[in-house]
Amino acid sequence: MGTLIIVWAAMDWYPLEGHWFPERVVENGSIDHLFYCILWLTGIVFIATGILLFWFLWKYDAAKNDQPVVFSHGSHYMEVMWSVVPAIILLFLAIYQMDAWAGARMRRPTLANGQPMPPIARVTGRQFEWRIQYPGADKKFDTPDDLYVTNLLHIPRDEEIVLEIESDDVLHSFFLPNFRVKQDVVPGMKQFIWFKPIKDGAYDIVCAELCGWGHYKMKGQITVQSRNDFDAWLQKTYDEQELSEFSLAEAE
């Protein structure tokens, strides 16, 4: 029994020793906040039930307990209490999180004129790479001035970013751990995700839905940079693309 207690106790404190959320680089911290709310609530319940359990086991051990057993078939009062109290807590949680969900999934950022904000780029999942397409100067996709890159997504800092995500073949999932963003990419569907990055740096794009044998290597990189650096990158990459297409055409 002693071992059980040690294992039990060790279980809850160990995670706090270092491995935890990856750094958050977006403005919206509501997911982290909710996670901690639930962690507190469940942590209390977990420890309380654990203590109760072990206390009962120790106290009512047949080898020591010479009291007659409590012959009881239950208590209506207790039942009502422990149904109603958790119900209130759960209902509170359910309502409390609705706003965060709506923010993440239903309220797409808008332009000053109230129009939905257009995507800065289109990301297409494909076995086993992320194809990224910028609309170019005319702000329209699938026109001759589009810019194509694979696996390298650049975005400007401190702006609301909207991305259009799609799939060419099977299911993938566009997962940005540092951005708290994840969305399955479904062939035949066009979806939008949005977030506001606040810190420069390069972070992983992970595929989080099994998409075949190469699933593990479907890695991309998302780079957050200042507006100026971003524009410069866009221009430079676009020039390179023109150049290579030009040389390609010449070679033929």
Place this chain on the structure above:
Amino acid sequence: MSSITADGHAAHAHSSGEFGVGEFITTYVFSRDHKVIGIQFLFSTLLWFLVGGLLAIGIRWQLAWPWSDMPVIGPMLFSAEGGQISPEFYTMLFTMHATVMTFLVIIPILAGAFGNYLIPLMIGADDMAFPTMNMLSYWVMWPAFFLFGGSFFVAGNGASSGWTSYPPLASIPESAPGSGLAQTMWLLGLTCVGISSMLGSVNYLTTIIQMRAPGMTMMRLPLTIWGMFITALLQAFALPVLTAAGLMQLLDRTAGTGFFIPEALSVNNSPMAPGGGQPLLWQHLFWFYSHPAVYIMILPAMGMVSDILCCFARKPLFGYKPMVYAMNGIAGLGFIVWGHHMFVSGMNPGLGMTFMVATMMIALPSAVKTFNWLGTIYGGKIQFTSPMLFSLAFVSMFVVGGLSGIFMAATPVDIFIHDTYYIVAHFHYVLFGGTAMAVFGGIYFWFPKMFGRTMNEFWGKTHFLLTFIFLNGTFFTMHILGAVGFPRRLADPYHYETFRHLQPINQFMTICAILMVASQIPFILNFFYSMFFGPKAGRNPWHANGLEWQAPSPPGHGNFDFQPIVYRGPYEYGSPESDKDYYPQTQPPNERGQADVSPTLTDK
């Protein structure tokens, strides 16, 4: 009363005498006796449990030391790659691990093994309502065994689209190496498992409704039987949907239909006809069954644990009726929460909110059950036998699994933790920490009834302690991985910068996992040794109340050597009306002091 007793003894039906080959086959192979079928299920599923465990070691090996030669087994299995696990093989490993564990172990061990063995005995019937159908329900598992087992040896070495078999990956043979013949065999195997469960569930429902002994009202059923009953209901209503979906996927693969294949799809640069379908449709259909299926995998276990806790706390169950309502509530709500597997699937986010509220509410009956279990052991005289230890472990592990479920029910949080190891941690707490613990508890508890001998307590406790420690070592750490966002199903997670520092903790888990599998050795040895050489058990070695304990150990064909009549519920331990600390369901009331003449006690 006494006339029944006398008749009962005369009715003892077990035949003796010479045993021909034909008789051997009808008694032990194609038996129509629910007890033999139950034990057949038990042995088959335990064997697959071993297979599933070994596949898990493969997964864990790769996550701890990716692309390194596997000692001993590696060169034997895949000499071509120099003993390394390839990414194709890895996808097969977790697909088949999960498939084996859910469809060939947990579901059939609860419903097939315990359900078959216990239902007639616990309700006082002489067999199932349809014994031949019952026999069939075991034997259609064999095509499934061959199909799943055989899929390891065809092109692709086993299905590899995940146990959820999401299209288009699963429905387009070109999209993955294991998506060829192996996937077709997987679908056919699933259909066979489905037929087996369907035959079983019809049988259980009829038996429980029609064949209860006199006096055994529904509200006197042991919770094990309630669990089996509700499980059978869930099977009956949800399974046809999965079977239909499976057939649709089969048609997509073989007949060129496009139920799950969208317009203008191209895989490997070749266009896929005909399109016009919806990949999300599969997910809805699949989870419409597979969400209730997680209750199929836990409700009977909850019932078994309730019975065991009462017996070894020597106390009545706290709140029998609320427990029954909670089980029904879980089952009812279980049908409307499947969408919580699809929060990030691309499903309409408005629907996400509805499913979220329903899911939060389903946590409630689970909480009620937990508090009732605590209430049950409160004020008892607790005996720490092996079955009791496993049942207590069930309660504590179920708390962990239940609480981590709340994180996933919270839609915004699920955005981050979906498809990470947080999920893997959660369902292993529920399924391994929960159900498998209850299964072990159940085996130790009913072993004396099944084989007439008791298992060794010392080795039982050793088995328990080791399993419990390494279980937590393996699975608790997965929560931490999940918090970092560590995705599941990656052959090499260290390919990503974000997860590179997690290799040591994965190595720790792998060592725990290997030790956990090794901890089953005392169990296996104890099981087989006790079967033949364990001390003989009487009818009622635990002094329990249930009807099954009034039958001989092991019961002969026809189960009871008297006509059981039920006078009370199964949990009257410590009743002041009884002169013992238990009060068997068949013992007539108001016969204090004379109880010893009842047939229930003659050999104890």
